[in-house]
Amino acid sequence: xxxxxxxACALMTAPVAAQELVRDFGPESATxxxxxxxxxxxxxxxxxxxxxxESRPGLRVAYEQWGSNxxxxxxxxxxxxxxxxxxxxxxxxxxxxxxLVNEGCARPHRSAITAALPDPLxxxxxxxxxxxxxxxMVYNRDLVPPAQVPRSRFDLLDLLRPTxxxxxxxxxTYDIERSGLGYLxxxxxxxxxxxxxxxxxxxxxxxxxxxxxxAEIIDGxxxxxxxxxxxxxxxxxxxxxxxxxxxxxxxxxxxxLVLSRAAMIPSTAGQPRAATQxxxxxxxxxxxxxLEQALLIVRLExxxxxxxxxxxxxxxxxxxxxxxPALLIALDAHKQALFRARWRDAFPETGGAAP
Amino acid sequence: MAKMRSWSLKARVALAVGAVLGLGGIVxxxxxxxxxxxxxxxxxxxxxxxxASDIAASISIRDGAALVDMPASAFQMLALAxxxxxxxxxxxxxxxxxxxxxxxxxxxxxxxTGPVFYDGALGAEPGRYVAVTRRFAERSFSxxxxxxxxxxxxxxxxxxxxxxxxALAVLATAGLAIGxxxxxxxxxxLRPLQRLGQALARRDPVDLTPITLPMPRExxxxxxxxxxxxxxxxxxxxxxxxxxxxxxxxxxxxxxAIRAQAQDxxxxxxPARRDRLLARIHERSVGLSRLLDRMLDRAMIIHRSDTxxxxxxxxxxxxxxxxxxxxxxxxxxxIRLDLPPGPVVVRGDALSLVEAGKNLAANALAHGxxxxxxxxxxxxxxxxxxxxxxxxxxxxxxxxxxxxxxASHAPGGAGLGLAIAREVAQSHGGxxxxxPREDGFEAALSLPRAVA
Numbered sequence: 057x058x059x060x061x062x063x064a065c066a067l068m069t070a071p072v073a074a075q076e077l078v079r080d081f082g083p084e085s086a087t088x089x090x091x092x093x094x095x096x097x098x099x100x101x102x103x104x105x106x107x108x109x110e111s112r113p114g115l116r117v118a119y120e121q122w123g124s125n126x127x128x129x130x131x132x133x134x135x136x137x138x139x140x141x142x143x144x145x146x147x148x149x150x151x152x153x154x155x156l157v158n159e160g161c162a163r164p165h166r167s168a169i170t171a172a173l174p175d176p177l178x179x180x181x182x183x184x185x186x187x188x189x190x191x192x193m194v195y196n197r198d199l200v201p202p203a204q205v206p207r208s209r210f211d212l213l214d215l216l217r218p219t220x221x222x223x224x225x226x227x228x229t230y231d232i233e234r235s236g237l238g239y240l241x242x243x244x245x246x247x248x249x250x251x252x253x254x255x256x257x258x259x260x261x262x263x264x265x266x267x268x269x270x271a272e273i274i275d276g277x278x279x280x281x282x283x284x285x286x287x288x289x290x291x292x293x294x295x296x297x298x299x300x301x302x303x304x305x306x307x308x309x310x311x312x313l314v315l316s317r318a319a320m321i322p323s324t325a326g327q328p329r330a331a332t333q334x335x336x337x338x339x340x341x342x343x344x345x346x347l348e349q350a351l352l353i354v355r356l357e358x359x360x361x362x363x364x365x366x367x368x369x370x371x372x373x374x375x376x377x378x379x380x381p382a383l384l385i386a387l388d389a390h391k392q393a394l395f396r397a398r399w400r401d402a403f404p405e406t407g408g409a410a411p
Numbered sequence: 412m413a414k415m416r417s418w419s420l421k422a423r424v425a426l427a428v429g430a431v432l433g434l435g436g437i438v439x440x441x442x443x444x445x446x447x448x449x450x451x452x453x454x455x456x457x458x459x460x461x462x463a464s465d466i467a468a469s470i471s472i473r474d475g476a477a478l479v480d481m482p483a484s485a486f487q488m489l490a491l492a493x494x495x496x497x498x499x500x501x502x503x504x505x506x507x508x509x510x511x512x513x514x515x516x517x518x519x520x521x522x523x524t525g526p527v528f529y530d531g532a533l534g535a536e537p538g539r540y541v542a543v544t545r546r547f548a549e550r551s552f553s554x555x556x557x558x559x560x561x562x563x564x565x566x567x568x569x570x571x572x573x574x575x576x577x578a579l580a581v582l583a584t585a586g587l588a589i590g591x592x593x594x595x596x597x598x599x600x601l602r603p604l605q606r607l608g609q610a611l612a613r614r615d616p617v618d619l620t621p622i623t624l625p626m627p628r629e630x631x632x633x634x635x636x637x638x639x640x641x642x643x644x645x646x647x648x649x650x651x652x653x654x655x656x657x658x659x660x661x662x663x664x665x666x667x668a669i670r671a672q673a674q675d676x677x678x679x680x681x682p683a684r685r686d687r688l689l690a691r692i693h694e695r696s697v698g699l700s701r702l703l704d705r706m707l708d709r710a711m712i713i714h715r716s717d718t719x720x721x722x723x724x725x726x727x728x729x730x731x732x733x734x735x736x737x738x739x740x741x742x743x744x745x746i747r748l749d750l751p752p753g754p755v756v757v758r759g760d761a762l763s764l765v766e767a768g769k770n771l772a773a774n775a776l777a778h779g780x781x782x783x784x785x786x787x788x789x790x791x792x793x794x795x796x797x798x799x800x801x802x803x804x805x806x807x808x809x810x811x812x813x814x815x816x817x818a819s820h821a822p823g824g825a826g827l828g829l830a831i832a833r834e835v836a837q838s839h840g841g842x843x844x845x846x847p848r849e850d851g852f853e854a855a856l857s858l859p860r861a862v863a
Contacts, residue, residue: 179493381486391481
C-alpha cells in the first residue's frame with residue numbers, strides 16, 4: 057500500500073521513538089481518564105487542559121505529545137486494527153487528519169457549539185478546527201531596518217532580487233522533508249497563488265536555507281544568523297517575540313495562511329463522551345479565551361495585544377486552510393513526489409546545509 | 412333507528428378522497444424518491460466523471476513512467492459534495508497502483524473505453540465509483556492507465572431526499588386543497604337533501620300532496636318516487652275512507668229496513684204475513700250481500716289499480732272472459748259478443764278490466780234493453796271496451812251524476828259498478844264514456860294504446 061509505504065517512510069524520517077513527552081493532568085483519584093494525543097507542545101496546550109479540568113474533578117487527561125508523522129501512522133494503524141488508543145487527537149498536520157477522517161477512522165459528534173463553526177473549520181462533524189494560527193514572517197528587528205521589513209511576499213521577492221542583497225543566504229524556512237507543518241504551509245502556498253513559484257525560484261537563486269523546526273528557525277533569527285524566516289507558525293513566533301525584543305512578526309499582507317489545528321475523536325475511542333466534552337470546551341468561549349492566552353488563537357483583527365505586526369491584515373486576506381477532502385491532494389504520492397522535486401530544485405543542499 | 416344509519420356521505424367522501432390521496436401519496440412518494448435518486452445519481456455521477464477526467468488529463472509520461480500531477484480542481488469538484496469521503500486510485504497498464512488508495516475497488520467489467528460507473532464499498536459506507544481509462548501510445552510508455560474515483564453517498568441521499576420532500580410538500584398542499592374542495596362539494600351536494608328533509612319535516616302529517624322543490628337531476632328521481640309513493644298512499648287512504656264512507660252510507664238504509672222488517676216479523680202473529688215479511692227480509696239480505704260484494708270488489712280493484720303490474724293484453728280476451736262470466740247470470744244469454752278480427756292490445760291489468768267490464772254489462776242487463784252487445788273496437792285508434800243496449804239509457808239528470816260514488820239510484824248498487832269502471836279506466840290512463848247512440852245507449856272504457 058502506498059499509504060502504508062508513506063507512513064513507513066514518515067516513521068523512518070521521524071524519530072522512531074513513540075511519544076516525545078507524556079504528562080498527566082487532573083487528580084490521581086479520577087475515575088475517568090481521557091487519552092489525548094497531540095502534536096502541540098504540552099507546555100503550550102497544558103494550561104488549556106488544566107482550565108478544562110477545573111470543572112471536572114472526576115476526569116484525568118493523559119496527554120501524549122507526538123511528532124505529526126508518528127501520530128498519523130499510529131492513528132492509521134489503530135484504526136485499521138480497531139485498537140482503542142487515543143480518545144482525542146489534535147494535530148497541526150491537518151491534511152493527515154483529513155485523511156484519517158476520509159478513511160472512516162473518526163466518530164461524529166454534533167452539538168450547538170460545533171454547529172456554529174464556519175464551514176472551512178468543520179468536516180463531516182468528525183473533524184474540527186480548534187485553533188487559529190497564522191503563518192507569519194519573523195524578522196530580526198536589530199538587523200532589518202524598518203523600511204526594509206517585508207510586509208508581503210512581494211516585498212520579500214524584491215529584497216531577494218538584487219545580486220548584492222544582504223538577505224542572500226539569510227532567509228530561512230521549514231524544510232518540507234523534515235517538517236510536516238512546513239510541507240503543509242508550502243503546499244497551501246502553492247495552491248493559493250503563483251507567487252509561490254517565484255518565491256521558490258528566488259529562494260533557490262539567493263541560497264535561502266531550509267531547516268527544521270520552529271524553535272530552531274526562530275533562534276536563528278533572534279541570534280542574527282537569519283534575517284527573515286518565512287512561513288513560521290505564528291503561535292510559536294509570538295510566544296518568543298513576547299519575551300525577545302529582537303524578534304519582529306509580520307502577517308503577510310497579500311494573504312495570510314491561517315492554520316486551525318484539527319481535532320478528531322477516533323472511532324475506537326474508549327471515552328468518547330469525555331472527548332466530546334473537551335472538543336466542546338475548546339470551541340466554547342471559555343476554551344477560546346484559554347487558547348488565546350496560549351496564543352493558539354491569534355486574533356489578526358486587533359494587533360495591540362500582541363507583538364504581531366499586522367499592517368492592517370484584514371479578514372479578507374486570511375486564507376484558512378480548510379478542513380475538507382481537497383487537502384487529500386497534499387498526501388497524494390505523485391503530487392508529493394512532484395512537489396518535493398520542485399522543492400529540491402530550489403533547495404538542493406538543504407540536508408547538508410542544515411546545522 | 413340507530414341501526415339503520417350507515418356511514419355518512421361525508422365520511423364516505425372523506426374515506427374515498429383519503430384513500431385516493433393516501434394511495435396517490437404512496438405512488439408519488441415512491442416515484443419522487445426514485446426520480447430523486449435517479450436525478451441525484453446523474454448529477455453526482457457527472458461530478459465524479461468530471462473529476463476522473465480531470466485526473467486522467469493530468470497524467471503525463473515522464474522518463475517512461477506515467478506521472479499523475481493530481482489537479483486540485485478535481486478535488487474541489489468532489490468537494491461540491493462537501494460531506495462525502497473520497498477514494499481514488501490510478502493504475503498502470505499492468506494493474507499496479509500508481510497513486511491513491513489500493514483498496515479502491517476495480518470496476519466489475521472492462522469493456523469499451525467509455526467511463527464505467529459502479530457501486531462499491533468505501534470503508535464501512537457504501538460508495539459510488541467511476542473508472543475512466545486513458546490509453547497512451549508513446550515510444551516509452553504504451554497501454555491503458557485507469558483512473559478510479561469514488562465517493563460516499565451522503566450528498567446524493569440528501570439531494571434525493573430534497574427532491575422527494577419537495578414533491579411530497581406539493582402533494583400535501585394539493586391534498587389539503589382537494590380535501591377542502593371535496594368537503595365543500597359534499598356540503599353543496601347534500602344541501603338539496605337537507606332541504607327535502609326539512610320540507611318533509613315541516614309538512615302536515617296528513618298532507619300527501621306532491622312536493623314541488625327544485626332538485627338536481629340526480630335527486631329528482633328520488634323525489635319523483637317519493638311523490639309517487641305519497642300519491643299511492645293518498646289514493647289508498649282515500650279508498651279506505653271511501654269504502655268506510657260507502658259502507659256507512661249504503662249499508663245504513665238497507666240494514667235499517669231489514670231491522671224494521673225483522674222487528675215487524677217478530678211481532679207478526681199471522682203466519683202468512685210473517686212468511687211474506689221473512690221473504691222480503693231474505694230478498695233484502697241478498698241485495699245487501701250483493702252490494703257488499705261490489706264494494707269489496709271496488710276496494711280490491713282500486714287497490715289493484717295502484718299496485719298490480721301492467722302487462723300487454725288483448726282486449727278481446729278481456730271481452731271473452733266477461734262474456735263467459737256473465738253467461739250463467741240471469742239474462743246473461745241475451746248478451747252478444749262483437750269482436751274485431753285482429754287483436755286490440757292495451758297495457759293494463761286484465762283482472763281490473765274484466766271486473767270493470769262485468770260491472771258495465773251487469774248494469775246493461777239490469778237496466779238496459781235488448782239487444783245487449785259486449786264488444787271491443789278501435790275508434791280513431793283508441794281501443795274501446797264497450798257495452799251497448801237498445802234502450803235510451805238513463806235520463807240526462809241521472810246520467811250527470813252517474814259514476815260518482817254515491818250515485819246509487821238503482822237498487823243493487825248500479826252506480827257503484829259505474830264508479831268502479833271509472834276508477835279502472837282512470838288508473839289505466841283512460842276514461843269512462845257514457846252516452847246515447849243512434850241505436851241505443853253505450854258505456855265504454857276508452858283506453859290508451861299500448862306503446863310498442
